[in-house]
Amino acid sequence: MKKPELLAPAGNLEKLKTAINFGADAVYLGGSKLNLRAFADNFTDEELREGVEYAHSRGKKVFITINVFPHNEDLIGLEEYLKDLYNLNVDAIIVSDPGIIMTAREVVPDLEIHLSTQANNVNWKSAIFWHKQGVKRIVLARELSLEEIKGIKRNIPESCELEAFIHGSMCMAYSGRCVISNYMTGRDSNRGQCAQPCRYKYYLVEEKRPGEYFPVVEDEKGAYILNSKDLCMIEHIPELIQSGIDSLKIEGRMKSAYYVASIVKSYRQAIDAYFDNPEEYVFQKKWLDNLEKASHRAYFTGFYFGDSNKQTYETSSYIRDYDIVGVVREYDKSTGLATIEQRNKVLEGDTVEILRPVGDNFEIKLDDMRNGKGEKIESAPSAQMIFTIKTDIELEKDDMLIKSKINR
Template sequence: MNKPEILAPAGNLEKLKAAIEYGADAVYLGGSKLNLRAFADNFGPNELKQGIDFAHSLGKKVYVTLNVFPHNEDLIGLEDYLKELYNLKADAVLVSDPGIIMTAREVVPDLELHLSTQANNVNWKSALFWHKQGVKRIVLAREMSLEEIKEIRRNLPETCEIEAFVHGSMCISYSGRCLLSNYMTGRDSNRGQCAQPCRYKYALVEEKRPGQYFPIMEDDKGTYIMNSKDLCMIEHIPDLVESGINSLKIEGRMKSAYYVASVVKAYREALDKYFENPSQYKFDSKWMDYLLKPSHRGYCTGFYYGEDNRQYYGSSSYIRDFDIVGIVKDYDEASKVAVIEQKNKVYSGDTVEVLRPKGDNFQIKLEDMKNEKGEKIESAPVAQMIYTIKCDEVLSKGNMLIKEKEK
């Protein structure tokens, strides 16, 4: 069995570094043009170079998304942008439009191409067609069962890789091809501007009773009839590996660095544990614990096993039980003093959990809290303020401090 790659989202440089430090083999991100997350931070040329150089220094890969459905005006400057990505040594570009694929083959023939899930590939003949056009990897549509994926793998040459989403938000429309946002807000989801109207709250109106709204009741709060649950396949690592998937993809370029770190860590540990001894592999509940703490919706296994209930009717809100409250910037073992950058307000005496790339999470108490002037403080209320704590437990730069939200 080949060990699949863990592929993580990188909405900005901070998230890219978090993904790689917590165990991702590769990241995918949006550059300055033609990607489906127009409202993410995205990467300008300088940040893109920094990110690629950082990833490559650790033997990791960076894939850049060019997966919009471009209109004529979107094609202006495409050739120069492709050359820029090639010169920056991007490892691959994700594409969905035949025109962009053709242009890439013409101007940067050595740049690796991955077919985006936006292309809705659901059978092996289509995958083979794209492979013959120079596409090395097929990112499968989300709307596929595990058995269908196995059949695709059996019918493709080894030179054609397959990638599949294993965790994160699901879309009510076919792998993201949706026009609701266009009609309701004027923002084109297929050009990276989705307003997520599937998450809105809806009611029925009968044509002869204008103004009379009939709620679609699930309970006394109504229902969100198009709101999908989140995908989570952490409990099914053996099935994913045995299916022949080459890359396990995590959704979430708009999510926080904390989300990226915690999710990547869960899948990294689970996958590595499986490959230590597949026949003796057992699921560890701590991996699900990592996934329940960052912001998420209710979980399901998507289309992998034909699960009936993939909708989440109660609310469109995320479950947010924990917050990241700080990042360790430095730790001095001699003095046992840690330097922390504040991410959310905390108080002296609070107990927080430490999330680190390797090893189990553990708890510490924020003691002897001081500001940059060395003055004792009772709380850290200012965003990104630097403060110190005394901590007997050894901390490392980049460790994240998380805290359960008060209920």
């Protein structure tokens, strides 16, 4: 049985390094053009070069999204951009448009192509069609059940890989092909500018009573009739692996480094535990606990088991019970001093959890907080300020300090 790739989002260089450090086998990200996250911290060529070198030096891969539906003007400079990516030694491009695929085959024939989920591939014949066009991997539509995925796997050549989303936000539109944002805000969701109007609060107006707004559900909060739950398959790792999926993909290029770290870590632990001993594999609640601490909406299993209840009507807000408050930059064993870069306000005496790539989370107390000048401080309120604490527990570079907001 082949261990599937764990593929993580990388919205910027810090998140790329975080994903790899916490166990991702590969990352996907947007370059400077033609990707569906126009408002992410997309990579410059220099950042991309550094990211590729960082990943490759650790035996990991980097995939670049070129997954917009391009209009004529978007094609200007495409050939040069593809050549630049090839020269940067990226491992594959993720594409939805046949024109971009054709261009890539012409100008960079050795560059691996993955078919984006935006192309909504839902059957094995389509998979074979795309494979014959030079596509090595199909990123499956999210509207498929596990049984359908197994059927696709049985009917395609071994040389054709399958990738599927296993965690993260879900779009209400079919395979993300939505135009509500275009109509309501003039921002084209299929060219990377979605304003997420599915998260807005909506009321019903009756034709003959203009100006009277009625909630679709009788609730003073309004109704979020288009708002989807988040996908979470952490409790179904054996089924995912046995379906034959080659790459398990996490959504979230717009999410935080803390989100990337916690989600990647849980799935890494679960996948490795299954392959360590498939016959004795047991789901561990701590994996789900880590996922629930990261920012998310209510979880569900998507379409994998034929579920249809994907909406969450109560709120469009994320559940954010934990914050990242700092990242360890250095630890001196001789003095017990940890140097920390602040991420959110934290106080002297706070108890925080330590999140690191390997091992369970553990708690420490923030004692003897001092600023960069060595002066005693009661809090670290300034963004990215450097401060120190004293602890006998040995910390490691890039350990994340997370703090419950409930007990703050």
